[in-house]
Each structure stands twice: as structure tokens, then as C-alpha cells.
Amino acid sequence: MIGLVAIFMEGVVVQKHSEVDGRKRIAKRLLLLAALGMSGGCQTIGETRSDGLIAASEPVSKMVAESKVPAGSNPQVGVQQVGFDEWSLARETEPEPIAVTAPPEMNAADDQDFTLVIEPQTLRDAMALEATMNEVEPSQDQISSSLAAGSLSEDSPSASPVQQSGLTLSSVEAMALGTHPAIAEARARVAFSTGQAVQAGLPFNPVLQYQSDEIGNESSSGLHTVQLSQQFVTANKLEIAQQVQAHEAQRRRSELRMAELRVLTNVRSAFAAAIVAQRRAQIANQIVDLAEKSLSSVQDLLNAQEVSRVVWLQARVEAEQARITAENAATQLRANRGVLAAATGLQTLPADALVGEVGEGLIETPWESLLAEITATSPEITAAGSALERARWSLRLACAQVTPNITGQIGVGVDASTDDTFASVGVSVPLPLWNRNQGNIRSARASIAEASAAIDRTRLSLEGRLASAAGRYQVALERYRRLNDSVLPTSEETYQLSQRAFEAGETDYIQLLTIQRTLFNTRLSVLEAAAEARQAAAEIEGLLVTLDG
Numbered sequence: 001m002i003g004l005v006a007i008f009m010e011g012v013v014v015q016k017h018s019e020v021d022g023r024k025r026i027a028k029r030l031l032l033l034a035a036l037g038m039s040g041g042c043q044t045i046g047e048t049r050s051d052g053l054i055a056a057s058e059p060v061s062k063m064v065a066e067s068k069v070p071a072g073s074n075p076q077v078g079v080q081q082v083g084f085d086e087w088s089l090a091r092e093t094e095p096e097p098i099a100v101t102a103p104p105e106m107n108a109a110d111d112q113d114f115t116l117v118i119e120p121q122t123l124r125d126a127m128a129l130e131a132t133m134n135e136v137e138p139s140q141d142q143i144s145s146s147l148a149a150g151s152l153s154e155d156s157p158s159a160s161p162v163q164q165s166g167l168t169l170s171s172v173e174a175m176a177l178g179t180h181p182a183i184a185e186a187r188a189r190v191a192f193s194t195g196q197a198v199q200a201g202l203p204f205n206p207v208l209q210y211q212s213d214e215i216g217n218e219s220s221s222g223l224h225t226v227q228l229s230q231q232f233v234t235a236n237k238l239e240i241a242q243q244v245q246a247h248e249a250q251r252r253r254s255e256l257r258m259a260e261l262r263v264l265t266n267v268r269s270a271f272a273a274a275i276v277a278q279r280r281a282q283i284a285n286q287i288v289d290l291a292e293k294s295l296s297s298v299q300d301l302l303n304a305q306e307v308s309r310v311v312w313l314q315a316r317v318e319a320e321q322a323r324i325t326a327e328n329a330a331t332q333l334r335a336n337r338g339v340l341a342a343a344t345g346l347q348t349l350p351a352d353a354l355v356g357e358v359g360e361g362l363i364e365t366p367w368e369s370l371l372a373e374i375t376a377t378s379p380e381i382t383a384a385g386s387a388l389e390r391a392r393w394s395l396r397l398a399c400a401q402v403t404p405n406i407t408g409q410i411g412v413g414v415d416a417s418t419d420d421t422f423a424s425v426g427v428s429v430p431l432p433l434w435n436r437n438q439g440n441i442r443s444a445r446a447s448i449a450e451a452s453a454a455i456d457r458t459r460l461s462l463e464g465r466l467a468s469a470a471g472r473y474q475v476a477l478e479r480y481r482r483l484n485d486s487v488l489p490t491s492e493e494t495y496q497l498s499q500r501a502f503e504a505g506e507t508d509y510i511q512l513l514t515i516q517r518t519l520f521n522t523r524l525s526v527l528e529a530a531a532e533a534r535q536a537a538a539e540i541e542g543l544l545v546t547l548d549g
Contacts, residue, residue, distance in 0.1 A: 097239075098246040166355035169271050172344055176267045177260060180345030186252070186259035193249035201242035204231040209411075225413030227424065235403040240396050247390035254383035261379065263343070265542030270340040272534035275358045276527045277329070277336040283523050284326035290516065291319040298509060311509045318513055358530040370540065371466050375459060384458045388451035395444035401437045404430045466540065473536035480529035488526055491519045 177183065207229045214222035298315040301307040341349045375381060409426040498515045501507040 097243050098250065166353040167350060168355050169268065172271060172340070172349075173264055173267055175346065176263050176344040180263045182259050182263055182345075183256070186256040190249060190252045190256055193245065193252040197242055197245035197249050200245040201238050203233060203238060206230045214417075220417035222417075223413055223415050225411050225424065227409055227411030229407060229409040229426075231405050231407045233405050235400040237397065237400045237403075237405075240393060240400055244390055244393045244397055247386050247393060251383050251386035251390065254379040254386060257379040258383065261542045263345070265538050266343040267340070268538035268541065269535045270336070270343040271354065271356070272358055272531050272538065274333070274336040274340045275354050275356050276531040277333040278354050279358070279527055280524060281326070281329040281333045283520065284322070284329040287516075287520055288319070288322045288326050291315075291322040294509070294512070295319045297503075306505075307509070314513070315509060358527065358534055370470075371463060374462060374466065374540075378458075378462060380458050380462065381455065384451065384455045388448065388455060391444065391447040391451045395441070395448060398437055398440040398444040401440070402432055404432055469536045469539045473533050473540070476529050476533035476536060480526060480533055483522065483526045483529055488522050491515075491522045495519045 209227045209229070211225050211227065212222050213225075214220075295312075295315045295318075298307060298312050302309065302312045337349055337354075341347065407428045409424070409428070411424040412421065413424070414421045495515050495518075498507060498512050502509060502512045
């Protein structure tokens with residue numbers, strides 16, 4: 001700008017010694033040169049800060065990058081809970097800034113195909129549940145691994161060593177993480193917040209203005225001026241505003257992990273229900289085979305006149321009821337597979353059978369240690385901590401906005417009536433007499449108190465949900481163990497003895513049917529208890545995110 005003014009002033013000297021027409025031509029050329037010179041180039045203002053923030057002198061394409069805080073770490077909040085009227089900036093510890101780096105530029109054509117890339121290991125690292133894919137038997141000290149070891153996949157150490165074909169839990173989880181719209185929605189929110197962080201750190205554009213006054217005065221074209229003005233942001237408001245949006249983007253990333261965990265929790269719960277439905281259908285088909293064999297045996301006894309027709313009719317009714325039960329079980333299996341497909345984010349699942357054992361890996365777990373781990377790694381706590389940091393930076397921004405920005409203006413012009421040239425310089429500063437941003441400062445203090453209370457509320461919510469899920473898991477686990485270890489073997493032995501007694505003619509068919517129904521119901525009770533325990537374990541594995549969405 002200074003160089004441009006120098007060129008203009010040099011032209012003024014030339015104008016004084018030229019003809020009238022020549023002076024007018026030179027003035028017009030210089031005005032055109034000024035207009036062209038102000039319209040190009042990149043505007044940079046200020047100096048680079050030493051704390052890693054984007055200063056105003058850096059290119060405007062700088063963007064907020066991933067936080068240096070580890071994804072699964074719990075932010076150090078350490079804020080005393082007080083009323084917002086008692087909060088002052090002097091009481092605040094220095095909030096931790098988020099370092100920023102510049103991303104690759106993106107044009108309009110690339111914008112249509114833009115996809116936010118998330119590292120595939122981020123979720124596993126945040127949850128500390130890598131044991132779901134391990135082949136080593138988990139120990140009691142590995143809290144999260146102890147729950148995940150019972151996952152319904154063929155990779156479980158307790159599963160059969162024979163390779164099975166079908167849909168495993170790990171394969172369904174992978175499909176869900178890649179296709180579920182809730183995760184895509186959360187990723188879009190992260191991209192949106194990142195863009196807001198970029199915009200918050202950009203300085204004001206300079207304003208180029210052309211003005212013509214006194215047109216027609218004394219038969220002249222009047223005064224012609226070209227002015228350039230720039231608003232300079234003071235008190236590091238751009239950097240502080242960028243930090244506000246950067247912590248909002250960090251909170252959105254925590255919400256992305258929450259969405260991933262919620263999807264995985266729903267998938268694990270639906271997978272367990274589908275496995276139970278599949279096993280129930282298999283048991284129902286076995287009951288149909290037994291009923292048909294029993295009907296055939298009773299038919300032979302009826303032909304030999306060893307039983308009455310009433311017994312044969314009862315056997316026929318039992319066979320028909322077994323077929324109805326099998327049809328209902330098949331219908332329920334299709335419904336549960338549909339629920340699993342919806343939880344995965346697909347319209348339909350592949351037709352392969354589900355592979356896994358719902359009762360494997362249900363073990364005792366020290367819930368006190370689990371609570372400490374969940375509190376330290378839960379994305380809900382991380383999101384609440386990011387919200388608190390955002391509120392603290394918002395208070396700093398509200399206080400900084402009391403300092404007004406400065407607007408500078410410089411211009412050159414020509415008086416067409418006298419062919420004289422002139423320059424103009426101006427500075428304007430708003431006076432904060434009545435509006436000193438008192439309302440926004442008060443609101444920012446209230447937001448800090450609210451965010452501080454939200455962290456405690458989130459911890460209490462986690463404790464309550466853990467207690468509920470742990471209680472349901474323990475009840476279902478005890479019921480499953482009692483049924484599977486005691487009741488089921490007794491029912492199977494009773495059925496085998498009754499079947500041999502019936503074949504030997506030592507008992508009637510009605511008693512055999514009663515024992516057969518008892519065995520069938522016991523097997524279903526074992527499956528239901530295992531499914532309840534698996535669903536509670538899935539909630540705990542998912543760091544107690546809610547099952548809705």
C-alpha cells in the first residue's frame with residue numbers, strides 16, 4: 001500500500017508539469033492502477049505467536065487439527081463448582097490451547113466426493129476392548145477384556161477350533177462401523193465443527209471503496225477518491241475464538257466415539273438375541289423330529305393294540321404343536337435377523353447362519369475396578385470435559401471482546417476541477433461506554449458452572465447405569481449357571497430314563513410328554529438367561545452408552 005501511494009505521488013509530480021489533458025489521462029491510469037493493485041494477493045496481518053496458535057500473520061487456510069490430547073484420555077478439568085455470579089476470569093486457570101496445522105486445500109470438485117477419514121483403530125483404542133479379537137484367555141485383571149472375551153464370534157478362545165463359515169460378531173461389527181448412518185452423521189458433525197474452527201480464526205477482509213463527490217460542480221466531474229480500509233482485531237480475539245470452536249470440534253469427536261459405541265452395543269445385543277432365536281429354532285426342529293418319532297412309535301403300539309386311540313391322538317396333537325412351535329421360532333428368527341440388520345445399518349443381512357455361542361465367556365468381573373476404568377475412558381466424560389474447556393475459552397473471548405477493534409483507512413484522490421491530487425488517512429475506534437459485553441460475560445460464567453456440574457452429573461449417571469447393568473448381569477449369570485449346570489443335566493437325564501421306561505412299557509406316554517416339555521422349556525430358559533447376561537455385558541462393554549439411536 002505504501003509503495004502504491006508512492007507511485008501515485010510520483011505521478012502527481014509528473015502531472016504538475018504536463019498539459020491539462022495529459023494530467024487527466026495520468027490521473028485516470030493511476031486510479032485504475034490503484035483499483036487493480038488492491039484486488040489481488042493474500043492479506044496477512046500480525047505476527048506468529050510462539051504458543052502454537054494461528055496468528056493473524058499466518059495464511060488464512062490454516063485449520064484446526066486433531067487435539068494433542070489422547071482420544072481416550074480424561075481431560076483435566078479441576079473446576080470448583082460455584083455460582084456463575086461468583087466466577088471471575090482471575091479465578092480461572094489458564095485453559096489449554098489446542099495446536100493447529102494446515103490441511104490440504106480442497107476445491108469445489110473435490111467437495112462432492114469428500115469423505116472424512118477416521119482411523120480404524122481409534123475406537124478399539126478408546127474402548128480398550130482389543131481382547132474381542134485376541135486368542136489369549138483373559139485374566140481377571142483385564143476388566144474390559146473379560147467381558148469382551150465372551151463375544152459371540154468364532155475367534156473366542158472357548159469356541160470350537162474347527163473353522164466355521166457364517167456371520168461372526170466381529171464381521172457384523174465391521175459392517176456396522178462402515179455403513180451405519182448414525183456414525184456417518186456424527187462424522188459430518190465433526191467436519192462441520194472443524195470448518196467452524198477454521199472460520200473463527202480468519203481475519204476481516206480489507207474493504208476497497210471508490211467514491212465520487214461534487215459531480216457537476218463548476219461543470220467538472222467532481223472529486224474522485226479510492227480508499228482502502230481494514231479492521232484490525234485486537235486482544236487475540238481471533239485466536240481465542242478459534243480455540244472455542246476447536247474445543248467444540250473435540251467434543252464432536254467424543255460424540256463420534258459415543259455413536260460408534262452405541263452402534264456396537266446395539267449390534268452386540270441384537271446379535272445375542274438373534275443367536276438365541278437361531279438356537280431356539282434348532283431346538284424346535286429337534287422337538288419336531290422327536291414328536292414325529294414318538295407318533296410313529298405310538299402308531300406301531302396302536303396297531304399292536306398295546307395302547308388306546310386316545311394315546312395316539314395325544315401324540316398327534318403334540319406333533320402338530322411341535323410343528324407350530326417350530327414355525328413360530330423360524331418367524332422369530334427372521335424378525336431378529338431383521339433387527340440385527342437394522343442395528344448394523346443394512347436393509348438385509350447375508351443369508352449365512354450366525355456363528356457363536358451365547359453362553360461362552362460369562363464370568364465374574366470386579367465391577368469396582370470396571371467403574372474406575374469406565375470413568376477414565378468414557379467418551380461421555382471426555383465430551384463433558386471438552387464442553388467445560390469450551391466454556392472457559394468462551395469466557396476469555398467474552399472478556400476480550402470488551403477491547404474494541406481498530407479500523408484504519410487510507411485513500412488517494414483527484415479534484416477534477418483543479419487537477420489537484422490529495423491523500424486521506426483515518427482511524428476509527430468504537431468507545432465501549434455503555435456496552436461492555438456484560439451480558440455475554442455473565443452468560444459465559446453461567447456456562448462454566450453448568451459445564452462443571454454436567455461432569456459430575458455424567459459421572460453419577462455412569463455409576464447408576466453401571467450398577468443397574470451389573471445387577472442385571474449378575475442375576476442373569478447366576479440364573480444361567482444354575483440352569484445350565486444343575487437343572488439342564490437333570491432334565492436331560494430324566495428324559496432319557498423316561499424314554500427307556502416308555503419303550504419298556506414301564507410308564508405311559510403322557511408322563512413322557514410332560515418330561516419332554518420340561519426339557520424343552522429348560523433349554524429355552526438357559527438360552528434366555530444367557531441372552532440377558534450377554535445384553536447387560538454389551539452395555540458395559542459399550543461404556544454404558546444408551547441403547548437408543
